[in-house]
Amino acid sequence: MHDILVIGAGIAGLTVALKAAENGNSVLLLTKGGKPDGSTNYAQGGIASVTLPEDSFESHIADTLEAGDGLCNKKQVEILVKNAPEAIEQLLKWGVNFTTIKNDENSFSLHLEGGHSFRRILHTADLTGKEIMRALLSQLKFRSKGIDFLEHSTVLDLITKKINGKLRCIGAIVAEKNAKKAKAIYAKTVVLATGGAGCLWLHSTNPPDACGEGISMAYRAGAACQDLEFMQFHPTSLYAPQLKKTFLISEAVRGFGGILKNSKGEEFMNGVHPLRSLAPRDIVARAILREMQRTGKDCMYLDVTHRKAKDIKTYFPNIYAKCLDCKIDIAKDWIPVVPAAHYMCGGVIADSYSRTTIKGLYACGEVAATGVHGANRLASNSLLESVVFSLKACEDINKTLGMGYKIWGIKNNSQLSTLNSQLTVNFKKLKKEVKTIMWEHCGIVRSTEGLKIGMEKLLKLETHGCFELRNFLDCAKLVVECALKRKESRGLQCLTDYPEKKAKYLKHFKIKNARNR
Ligand code: FAD
Numbered sequence: 001m002h003d004i005l006v007i008g009a010g011i012a013g014l015t016v017a018l019k020a021a022e023n024g025n026s027v028l029l030l031t032k033g034g035k036p037d038g039s040t041n042y043a044q045g046g047i048a049s050v051t052l053p054e055d056s057f058e059s060h061i062a063d064t065l066e067a068g069d070g071l072c073n074k075k076q077v078e079i080l081v082k083n084a085p086e087a088i089e090q091l092l093k094w095g096v097n098f099t100t101i102k103n104d105e106n107s108f109s110l111h112l113e114g115g116h117s118f119r120r121i122l123h124t125a126d127l128t129g130k131e132i133m134r135a136l137l138s139q140l141k142f143r144s145k146g147i148d149f150l151e152h153s154t155v156l157d158l159i160t161k162k163i164n165g166k167l168r169c170i171g172a173i174v175a176e177k178n179a180k181k182a183k184a185i186y187a188k189t190v191v192l193a194t195g196g197a198g199c200l201w202l203h204s205t206n207p208p209d210a211c212g213e214g215i216s217m218a219y220r221a222g223a224a225c226q227d228l229e230f231m232q233f234h235p236t237s238l239y240a241p242q243l244k245k246t247f248l249i250s251e252a253v254r255g256f257g258g259i260l261k262n263s264k265g266e267e268f269m270n271g272v273h274p275l276r277s278l279a280p281r282d283i284v285a286r287a288i289l290r291e292m293q294r295t296g297k298d299c300m301y302l303d304v305t306h307r308k309a310k311d312i313k314t315y316f317p318n319i320y321a322k323c324l325d326c327k328i329d330i331a332k333d334w335i336p337v338v339p340a341a342h343y344m345c346g347g348v349i350a351d352s353y354s355r356t357t358i359k360g361l362y363a364c365g366e367v368a369a370t371g372v373h374g375a376n377r378l379a380s381n382s383l384l385e386s387v388v389f390s391l392k393a394c395e396d397i398n399k400t401l402g403m404g405y406k407i408w409g410i411k412n413n414s415q416l417s418t419l420n421s422q423l424t425v426n427f428k429k430l431k432k433e434v435k436t437i438m439w440e441h442c443g444i445v446r447s448t449e450g451l452k453i454g455m456e457k458l459l460k461l462e463t464h465g466c467f468e469l470r471n472f473l474d475c476a477k478l479v480v481e482c483a484l485k486r487k488e489s490r491g492l493q494c495l496t497d498y499p500e501k502k503a504k505y506l507k508h509f510k511i512k513n514a515r516n517r
């Protein structure tokens with residue numbers, strides 16, 4: 001029996017758990033894998049916050065709105081940017097060590113990334129996410145009271161109940177690893193912090209648990225979702241077919257002076273965008289794809305050989321070492337790169353306190369659509385969004401828990417009886433089919449015809465009643481449904497048959513499960 005059930009232990013879930021426990025609430029924190037899992041652990045570039053005296057909130061806000069291509073919620077962007085210094089302060093209090101420059105003030109080392117007008121990315125070398133997870137998990141260990149942590153526990157479904165005529169989320173159905181039966185866990189408040197959905201695509205920078213399950217579960221429970229058509233493809237993942245897991249080459253490498261080239265050394269970003277190699281991600285990803293198709297090559301190249309080897313190793317030790325493992329010395333060789341699915345801009349609609357459209361259910365981190373990213377996310381705004389809006393959620397939860405909410409259970413929950421027999425299905429093959437469909441029909445460049453074919457293929461797939469698989473497949477269908485609604489090209493949605501932006505599409509397509517059980 002806990003006040004708060006937090007689903008997911010990345011930066012968003014951990015921030016909620018730690019802050020809520022500091023506020024005196026009891027928390028049960030669940031994660032699908034073993035800690036640390038989730039995308040947070042892989043974040044490289046860093047976390048954006050206005051730091052330099054010549055920089056300003058107005059500039060960070062303007063850059064975020066520019067990237068979002070007309071679809072950001074300005075009020076939410078203002079909250080994001082203006083609360084960034086407080087979010088950084090909180091991370092520092094929890095023991096995160098950002099890289100500093102050895103000067104009198106020990107100021108933070110600041111990276112520059114695509115779309116940012118100033119250096120404003122705080123980082124820990126190129127292992128920012130790892131350092132954040134280390135610090136937050138050690139805080140968790142240090143706290144002996146207030147937080148219970150269950151690993152290897154997959155949430156399959158949310159539990160809702162009509163209370164005083166209003167739908168309320170009162171818990172979740174959870175399957176522990178190797179358990180034959182799922183169980184119902186009830187809490188006064190549920191926080192969804194399940195991360196993104198990059199693994200719906202064949203090539204992705206995300207870890208395997210980023211499957212959009214939180215989106216499917218929230219949608220099925222009746223929460224409104226939006227902007228799922230906006231999957232951000234990172235332009236530069238390492239092209240190394242021998243690797244089992246895709247590896248990211250941070251955008252900060254281009255901020256450091258990295259130049260994109262084709263195999264002949266031609267700088268193909270010239271003439272594509274005034275910022276050339278440091279143009280926004282969507283533009284670079286499409287240009288790389290175009291150049292690969294034009295030249296018939298499997299990859300393009302990122303060249304940092306003009307920078308000193310010592311500096312490369314200081315700023316990017318992890319990238320340097322990983323490439324060297326693949327027999328690429330980036331101080332001497334060009335880095336082979338290809339785009340890969342990276343960040344889900346849309347998700348479960350969440351307001352300025354991370355409240356979804358269902359009472360008692362909050363969405364924090366990548367699973368949420370707070371409106372700050374619009375049609376395209378500005379680099380390094382997502383770790384920031386996770387901290388800012390998780391702290392806002394805690395403010396609201398603290399207030400509402402004080403109003404005397406109780407734990408509502410359901411006797412003989414029928415969701416449990418449908419699930420218990422379905423925990424053992426092997427779904428590797430089907431997942432691969434979904435990923436291939438998404439890559440081929442709902443990728444970096446799409447067409448209405450291709451999306452329709454993709455949807456037909458998805459509709460034919462059978463999940464054999466397995467809920468985890470159903471969540472995976474449902475999210476893929478929701479993404480294609482959103483992509484089919486937006487008959488224009490804007491931000492990350494690039495449709496060959498509707499290549500222009502249209503004023504009438506300057507809006508979000510909210511999707512909501514009519515069943516609303
Ligand atoms: P995650 O960190 O992904 O955590 C999700 C958690 O939910 C995990 O614990 C997972 O196990 C759990 N979970 C999922 N489904 C279930 C389920 N059904 N039941 C139980 N638990 C579940 N952003 C930046 O701002 N700056 C960067 O430099 C940056 N670099 C990146 C580099 C890489 C390679 C990647 C992949 C992403 C990067 N991003 C970056 C994006 C950023 O890392 C993520 O958006 C952010 O970490 C998301 O945090 P989160 O807490 O929402 O989710």
Ligand code: SIN
Nearest residue numbers: 044045250251379380
């Ligand atoms: C990167 O380091 O390129 C990733 C940054 C981000 O996704 O915000």
